[in-house]
Each structure stands twice: as structure tokens, then as C-alpha cells.
Amino acid sequence: MALKIYINGTLYDKEDAKISVYDHGLLYGDGVFEGLRTYGGKVFRLERHLDRLYESAKAIWLQIPMTKPDLTKAVNETVAVNNIQDGYIRLVVTRGAGSLGLDPNRTSDPQVIIIADSITLYPKEFYENGLEIVSASTIRNHPGALSPRVKSLNYLNNILAKIEGLQAGCVEALMLNHNGQIAECTGDNIFLVSRGELLTPPIDAGILQGITRDAVIELARQDGLTVREIPLTKHDVYISDECFLTGSAAEVIPVVKVDSRPIGDGQPGAITRKLITRFHELTRS
Numbered sequence: 001m002a003l004k005i006y007i008n009g010t011l012y013d014k015e016d017a018k019i020s021v022y023d024h025g026l027l028y029g030d031g032v033f034e035g036l037r038t039y040g041g042k043v044f045r046l047e048r049h050l051d052r053l054y055e056s057a058k059a060i061w062l063q064i065p066m067t068k069p070d071l072t073k074a075v076n077e078t079v080a081v082n083n084i085q086d087g088y089i090r091l092v093v094t095r096g097a098g099s100l101g102l103d104p105n106r107t108s109d110p111q112v113i114i115i116a117d118s119i120t121l122y123p124k125e126f127y128e129n130g131l132e133i134v135s136a137s138t139i140r141n142h143p144g145a146l147s148p149r150v151k152s153l154n155y156l157n158n159i160l161a162k163i164e165g166l167q168a169g170c171v172e173a174l175m176l177n178h179n180g181q182i183a184e185c186t187g188d189n190i191f192l193v194s195r196g197e198l199l200t201p202p203i204d205a206g207i208l209q210g211i212t213r214d215a216v217i218e219l220a221r222q223d224g225l226t227v228r229e230i231p232l233t234k235h236d237v238y239i240s241d242e243c244f245l246t247g248s249a250a251e252v253i254p255v256v257k258v259d260s261r262p263i264g265d266g267q268p269g270a271i272t273r274k275l276i277t278r279f280h281e282l283t284r285s
């Protein structure tokens, strides 16, 4: 059976799910999105994702043409109709079709798109042995240009950083902010373990407030760990005992090398492994 894609209230077969080439989401990256996971047919932290989506939209003066309860229903129905158990959801809201100019007032009909599909996970070895990453020369969005808290359809600087990573043979790359501090990776937040404490950059370091990040902070605190959201530098990364990344797609994934330097003893650390287990329990129980 063909996958059904939701666009503005209608479910289309995948090959018929189309939007206008005049849509400003395509022409200018004018829109917002979310990436969500389903576990056992249930969407993980849907409410938090929808809050972030509506906040991103508000920040770019985009009115999502439906209420949160209606969008909640639409997401759940799209998951159910496609019989997605452990999968991935891409939720996109574009500015809609307009004229060939920037003016958002000359667009109409924002497009609300829901794709519920299977997910291609990182190979198991990455979780067992840890990732090697490199720091990229491309920095995260300057907050004075576009707040990194907005999950917009403009991901080009993250893509450029990702290309830097891929060219170095790494699937993720570390991005700094405009002050030279650690921000996050191209599609994941970053954590360090140092002297038994969990450290992660604060939101005002210019990062996306990851929903997995928040969940991991909660789990760590429940386990009695001290979690500190503080500005970090590459030096802090290089001298850390453990490092891991968090994201809806990657979940919790260890990092064992950064810029060719082994982190800790070069193996996924004990606290990282514990949090992987705890996150697994949270999502699969």
C-alpha cells in the first residue's frame, strides 16, 4: 500500500503529494519544520514538538492555519493510517505559494505537510563503538540573523557543516557559535561528562532546544547526576571524560573522537551508556 501523505487536511498517495513550485518554502526556505519519532505507534513528546513548531512559526510571522489540537489529531491519524510503529515523522509548514518576490504578504495558503515513514537508523556499531566527529569551520546561525531556536527550512549552514564532516569521513560535525563557543552538531545537541558532571551548552549559546536534550537532562537529574548548562569551548570537549550527542533520529549516541583526539579513554563512557539505556527505557516502555 502506498504511503499516505497529509497535506492541508487531505491524505494523498506519496506520488501525488505535491506542492506548488511557487511555494516560498521552496523558493526561499520560508517555513518551519519538526522531526519526530514514533515508538510502538505512539508519537514521542508530540506536545513538546508542536509547541516548538508553533513557536518557530510565531518567530517568523507565520500563522499555522490550524489549531494545536487539530494538528495533534492530524499527526496521530497520519501515523495510524500508515500503520507506522517505530518510525519517523516530518512535519513541515511552508509559507505557501506566492509571487516571485520575498514579500510574504503576497503568498496564500500555508501548506501543512505530515510525512510518517519508516526510519533509517545509524548502524548499531555507532552506538556500541561511538562516533568520530570533527569541528566545522561553518558556524551556527548568528542569533542576530536568525535565532537557532527557530527550526526553519533554512538549514544551509548546517548542511555546509555536515559536508565538512562527511569530507572528513564523519557523519556529524561540531558547530561553534559566533563567539567561538560550542553550540551543537548539525542535527544533534552535544553533552560532555567532566568530573562526573553532565555539561551541555545553554540555550543562549545559540542552539536548538532539543526535545531529546531536555529528556536526557531530566533522566540524568532523576539519576542524581549534576547537570550544568554552561558555555563550553573546544578545550572543554578535548579534556572531557565522555561525550555524546542527542537528537530525535540519533537518540543518544556516544562520541569517542573529536578532531582526531580521543575523548576519555576512547571508548563510550559509563554515564553515556547508562543514559542510552535510560532513554531506551523511556521511549520503549
Ligand code: PMP
Pocket (backbone or CB within 6 Å): 035, 158, 184, 185, 186, 187, 188, 189, 208, 209, 210, 211, 212, 213, 246, 247, 248, 249
Ligand atoms: N540541533 C539541531 C540543529 C537539530 O536540527 C536537531 C534535530 N531536530 C537537534 C539539535 C535535536 O533536537 P531534537 O532532540 O528535538 O530532535
